[in-house]
Amino acid sequence: MDSQPVFIGMDLGTFKTSVVSSNGTRDSLFSAVGWPKDHVARAILGRDVVFGTDVVEKRLALKVCRPFERGALKYLDSSESGVAEEKVAEHIEAARLLIKHAVELTRPKSGAPVFGVIGAPSRASIINKKFIMDVASDAFDAVVIAPEPFTVAYGMNALTDALVIDIGAGTIDICPLYSTYPTDEDQVTVPLGGDFVDEAFMRLMGEQFPEAELSTNIAREIKEKYGFVHDIDEKAVAMLDVKARPTEFDVSGPLKEACLTLVEPIIEGLREVISRFDPEFRRAMLSNIILAGGGSQLNGLDRLIEQSLEAYGGGKVSKVGDSVFAGAAGALKLAMSMPADQWDQFRLQTQSQSTELADAA
Numbered sequence: 001m002d003s004q005p006v007f008i009g010m011d012l013g014t015f016k017t018s019v020v021s022s023n024g025t026r027d028s029l030f031s032a033v034g035w036p037k038d039h040v041a042r043a044i045l046g047r048d049v050v051f052g053t054d055v056v057e058k059r060l061a062l063k064v065c066r067p068f069e070r071g072a073l074k075y076l077d078s079s080e081s082g083v084a085e086e087k088v089a090e091h092i093e094a095a096r097l098l099i100k101h102a103v104e105l106t107r108p109k110s111g112a113p114v115f116g117v118i119g120a121p122s123r124a125s126i127i128n129k130k131f132i133m134d135v136a137s138d139a140f141d142a143v144v145i146a147p148e149p150f151t152v153a154y155g156m157n158a159l160t161d162a163l164v165i166d167i168g169a170g171t172i173d174i175c176p177l178y179s180t181y182p183t184d185e186d187q188v189t190v191p192l193g194g195d196f197v198d199e200a201f202m203r204l205m206g207e208q209f210p211e212a213e214l215s216t217n218i219a220r221e222i223k224e225k226y227g228f229v230h231d232i233d234e235k236a237v238a239m240l241d242v243k244a245r246p247t248e249f250d251v252s253g254p255l256k257e258a259c260l261t262l263v264e265p266i267i268e269g270l271r272e273v274i275s276r277f278d279p280e281f282r283r284a285m286l287s288n289i290i291l292a293g294g295g296s297q298l299n300g301l302d303r304l305i306e307q308s309l310e311a312y313g314g315g316k317v318s319k320v321g322d323s324v325f326a327g328a329a330g331a332l333k334l335a336m337s338m339p340a341d342q343w344d345q346f347r348l349q350t351q352s353q354s355t356e357l358a359d360a361a
C-alpha cells in the first residue's frame, strides 16, 4: 500500500520556478537548464545537467535553454513554427528536467505518491497546458494545472471581489476573482513584464551613457535593487565598467523611465477586465487589488496604480507578502484542500490526458 501522499505546489514561471511541499520544504530556481558544451566542460563541471544559479555563473561552459521563455513555446509545434525538430526536443527535455529537479529539491519521501498543483500563466493556450502536463507527468503521480493568479488569490483567501495582477518576467496577468473558478475569457494577459523593463532600461542607458558597459543580467540586478516609479529625492547609483574601469553612474532617470513603461498597460488591462462586470462589482474589485510576481516589488508601484485609478473612482492596492513563493504556496494549499477521491481521479488522468482544475470543478 502507498504511504501518505506528498503534496507539492509549483509556480512555473518564465524566469523563476518556485516550489513548496507539504513536508515543509521550499525552493526557488531559475527556469533554465544548462548542458555542458563539450567533454572538457563536462569534466570540469562534473555533471551532465546544471540547474539554478550555476546556469548563470557557468554559462560560458553551457548550452542554456529557458524552456518557458517568451516565444519558446512556439517551438512546440515544429511544423507550424518551422523550427528544427532538435530545438523542439531540446525545449521539451529542458522543461521535463526542470520540473523533475524542482520536485527533487523538496526531497519527497521515497515511495510516497507525489500530487501537485502547478500554477501556470493564466491564459496559457491549450497546447501549452497539454505540454506542461506531459512533461510534468514524469515527476508527479497526479498533477493539475491552475492559473497562477488564481493560486495566489487562493493562498490569500481572496476569492471574492478581488483582482490579482501578476507581474512576471514575460507577461502581466490580470485575473478577477468573484467566488468562482476564473475562465480564460475573464483574464487579460499583457505581453509585457520584467524582461521588457530590462530591455527599456538598457536602451535608455545606451542613449544617455553609451560608454557604460551593461549586460542584461546587470541591468536586471540594478532594477531589482533600485527599481522605482515614485518621486524620490534619493538617487540610484550604480558602478558600471567603462573600458574595464569601474565608474559611478546616476541611473535614476533611465531606471524610472523604464519601470514606468509598465504602468499604463497595467491600467489599460485593469480597465478591460473590470469593464466586463457590473458597476457594483467593479467598485468591490477595485478596492481589493493584489500585486503579485517579482515585478510587484517595484518601489511605489502600488501607490502609483492607486493614483491612476482615481479616474475610475479610486482603488486600493496591496502587494503579496512574499512575491517569490505566494503562487507556489497557494498551489500547495489548493492541492491539500482537494479530497482524496479527487486525487485518485486525477491520478488516473495524469498519465493519459491534460487535466485542468476547471474540468473537475
Ligand SMILES: Nc1ncnc2c1ncn2[C@@H]1O[C@H](COP(=O)(O)OP(=O)(O)OP(=O)(O)O)[C@@H](O)[C@H]1O
Binding pocket: 012, 013, 014, 015, 016, 017, 031, 121, 166, 167, 168, 169, 170, 171, 172, 193, 194, 195, 220, 223, 224, 225, 227, 292, 293, 294, 295, 296, 297, 298, 299
Ligand atoms: N525587487 C524587485 N523589483 C523589481 N523587479 C523585480 C524584483 N524582484 C524580481 N523582479 C523581476 O520580476 C521578474 C520575475 O518575476 P517572477 O519570478 O514573478 O516571473 P515569472 O513567474 O518567472 O515570469 P512569468 O510569470 O512572466 O512567467 C523579473 O523580471 C525580475 O527581474
Ligand SMILES: [Mg+2]
Binding pocket: 011, 012, 013, 014, 148, 166, 168, 169, 293
Ligand atoms: Mg509568474
